[in-house]
Amino acid sequence: MRILFVKPNMGLVDGRPYHDRGRMEPLTFAVLAGFTPERHQVELCDDRFEPVPYDEPWDVVGINVEIYTARRAYEIADRFRAAGAKVVLGGFHVSMIPDEAQAHADAIALGDSDAVWTRILDDIEAGALRPRYPGTPCQGAVSGIRTRWEIFRGKRYLPMALTQFGRGCVNSCEYCATGNLYRGRNAHRPPAEVAAELERDGRTFVFFVDDNLVADVPAVKQLCRELIPLKIRWTAQASLNFASDGELLDLMMQSGCQGLVVGFESRDPSDLRAMNKQVNLGCGDYDAVVERIRASGLLLWAAFLLGYDHETERSVRETVDWALSKKFAFSAFNILMPYPATPFYERMKREGRLLYGGRWWLHDDYRFGHGAFAPKHMSAEQLGELGLWARLRHNTVLQIMRRATDRRTNSKDIWSLLTYFAYNPLFRDEMLKKHGMPLGYRGFERTRADAGLVERARDALLPDELSSALLEQGRRVLTRISRVFD
Ligand code: B12
């Protein structure tokens, strides 16, 4: 059979497809390709930068659906179904609220779908496709993965290989889709298998996409031991408790860890409690934890969640000032969003605080970066604007330069400095570009993003030409460095 995988875009910016220059390989499809029997022909279309081949004859179209891409995913699904292909939808959003996706698909796959994917293909061949395929539960070991990165050949992504060690998370934060889908469970691949795969493919800069790499500390220590001989560089997402284990931190550094995305989320203990973020509450004073991490030299990507019930305009400003004082390499100031089927979503529903009829991700009037529930001490509009303000304040030219001077982390060596300068302008540009974007394409061909807001924001920042020049320079050098390692 001819199978097409589609990674949908989010929407249109000023009437044209949003073009994300910071896009990463869609790992999902390298994993599913590995579970596709050899007799089938597999192709990938990344809607984020390629035209969708509607006119070609496909037997099966498999589309990944996340909350921000759901509208676009359904548009694509509907067109392929009208043309006669069997459309299968899967991904986080489908797993959280299956009934919505079912209306746009011949079949949906729920949860981890590795082995299930092979069965779906067999059933299509046998003319016995069922509407719904429950995935494998996240228990025991994750086995059988053979990541086929070759499906990305000829396509342009950031120069890093995505892979996954473990799935799920042992925590259950109120707002998080992962915590709810996996219900506090975590399972991982055999560490030696992951290392062998990276070695075989010669991947030298790796991003472990695990929601929380340190969910199983003994396992990740073993992974680090397996990675040491490979002499690669890697990054990952990890919960803050990694910093309390000296042996873990040492092993991470020895095995090539360059930096971590870490969720600080809030500096207010009451809000951390409301989030059910026990893991952060148990880490003690943030200043002391950050000092410990800084001493190791890791680049930190600090993530904050704005909008919990004690949040005020003032607390947002204080959070940004605190982040700046820590000179984090990167910071993400995400606004709290009600993801369906999470306890936070249900609470907002009970309290009558959901906006856009509770289905913001499909609503004509919703725009990327805007709030979708009524916060306690501000309006949803204010929350969106404060989020944008926080990102801008962290990324003015002065602040980017000032943070770069941290000799213990951001400029501790040439690699760190180049990474810092390659990615800061890139993320800044992308963040501005997509703010205010409508989701999906249909009906928005001529809609502009929040032009006024974004233009004002741009004026407050580094001139575009300079940021692009820095970016290109950084990219070129990084590419050269990665060639040396290859
Ligand atoms: C890596 C990652 C990113 C990367 C991007 C990766 C990329 N290639 O572009 C970065 C950091 C840039 C990112 C950004 C964002 N992300 Co993100 N991301 C992830 C993360 C951590 C891993 C994704 C991954 O590669 N998983 C590994 C693969 C193998 O697993 P998988 O995709 O789940 O696929 C399996 C099954 O779901 C299923 N499946 C999936 N698709 C399909 C399709 C078919 C046909 C079939 C049969 C099966 C199937 O089979 C696969 C194998 O078992 C997930 C969390 C997670 N655990 O998945 C969040 C996650 C997907 N992101 C999320 C969000 C919200 C975002 C952002 C909006 C964050 C923000 N505020 O800006 C942005 C926007 C992304 C966008 N769409 O443009 C949410 C989505 C929530 C939801 N309900 O949909 C998640 C679930 C995180 C969370 N806990 O809330 N993200």
Ligand code: SF4
């Ligand atoms: S620690 Fe992170 S991945 Fe785990 S449940 Fe909380 S927010 Fe989700």
